[in-house]
Amino acid sequence: MSSSYRNFFGFSKEPFSADIEIKNIxxxxxxxxxxxxxxYAVTLGSIALVTGEIGAGKSTALRWIVAQLHPSRFRPIWITASTGSILEVYRQILAEFEINTATSSRATLTRMIKKQISELALKRIQPVLVIDEASLLRLEVFAELHTITQFEGDSKPWLPIILIGQNNLADNLLHRSATPLASRIVARRHLESVNREKMDTYLVHHLKIAGLKNTPFEDAAVTAIFQGSGGIFRKANHLARGSLIAAAADQSQTVNVEHVRLAASEIF
Ligand SMILES: Nc1ncnc2c1ncn2[C@@H]1O[C@H](COP(=O)(O)OP(=O)(O)OP(=O)(O)O)[C@@H](O)[C@H]1O
Ligand SMILES: [Mg+2]
Structure with missing residues (x-):
């Protein structure tokens, strides 16, 4: 797809991109x-749950939050879940400590993880395990994950966990085998889609960070992007970028509803 729309509108970089810098969130x-x-979950050494629609901004929100943690006091351990087994999850956690192991012993892997966590606790550094895409985790993983948070007979809550995922994550946690994990959840938040006014602010912000002072979007185009995206950021990104491309192809310095409609016909 043509990137000449960037020159046409005078963007200094790709607008509405996924690799948004922390300072621009x-x-x-x-x-x-x-x-x-x-x-709250970190203070209690418990678990918090963040759910939301696909593309609503969950990972971005957590990226911002984790970036605020002072490295001398906190040790974020960020993993992106897969549909793999618990062994894979354990190996991913260890890889964050730059420990690569081929062992398939659950006991060995949990011991290795707990050793890392205990060492951090001794140094008064607070670990926080963030599991993105947790809705992909198998039930078998939900059933066992709490065991890595148990220190000294569950009396030392050293490893808080933040679970991020789509809406079905909450359903998965209702499963009987997930009860030990779910019982440790102390807070949860569902990331809602935004309203028309916030979508307007959002679009202007992304235009600005890509170097554009004045918005080329007509009011009706903003409404169309809002409606077409359902207030979901990633979908709005695609519609906004697509409609800019359509407008540039039209040699039009303003983006209208028809440009948004054309963009909408190319995305899901
Ligand atoms: N607070 C924000 N400020 C600026 N842009 C944002 C913000 N939140 C989200 N975005 C934009 O929306 C896009 C989608 O957000 P993100 O990837 O965080 O969604 P998600 O909910 O994690 O999606 P998925 O369910 O697919 O994991 C980001 O790439 C970014 O461009
Ligand atoms: Mg995400």
Whole structure:
């Protein structure tokens, strides 16, 4: 797809991109609400749950929150879950400590993880395990994951966990085998889609960080992007970028509803 629209509109970089820098993440009230729950779970050494629609901004919110943690006091351990076994999850956690192992012994792997966590606790550094895409985890993983949080007969809550995932994550946690994990959840937040006004602010913000002062989007185009995206950021990114490309192909410095409609016909 043509990138000449960037020159046409005068962008200094790709607008509406996924690799948004931490300093450019909008600190929405939603992020603040998630941050409060994050802090609460960390203080208690428990578990917090963050759910939301695909592309609503869950990972971005957590990226911002984790970036605020002072490295001398906190040790974030960020893993992106897969559909693999618990062994894979354990290996992913160890890889974050730069420990690579081929062992298939659950006992050995949990011992190795707990050793790392205990060492951090001794140094008064707070580990926080963040599991993104946790809705992909198998039930077998949910059934066992809590065991790595048990220190000294469950009396030392050294390893808080933040689970991030789509809406079915909450359903999975209702499963009987997930009860030990679910019983440790102390806070949860569902990331909602945004309203028309916030979508407007969002679009202007992304235009600005890509070097554009004035918005080329007509009011009706903003409404169309809002409606077409259902208030979901990633979908809005695609519609906004697609409609800019359509407008540039039209040699039009303004983006109208028809441009958004054309963009919508190319995405899911
Ligand atoms: N607070 C924000 N400020 C600026 N841009 C944002 C913000 N939140 C999300 N975005 C934009 O929306 C896009 C989608 O967000 P993100 O990847 O965090 O969604 P997600 O909920 O984690 O999606 P998935 O369910 O697919 O994992 C990001 O790539 C970014 O461009
Ligand atoms: Mg994500």
């Amino acid at each position: 909008i600190q929405t009230p939603e992020i603040k609400a998630i941050n409060d729950r994050f802090d």
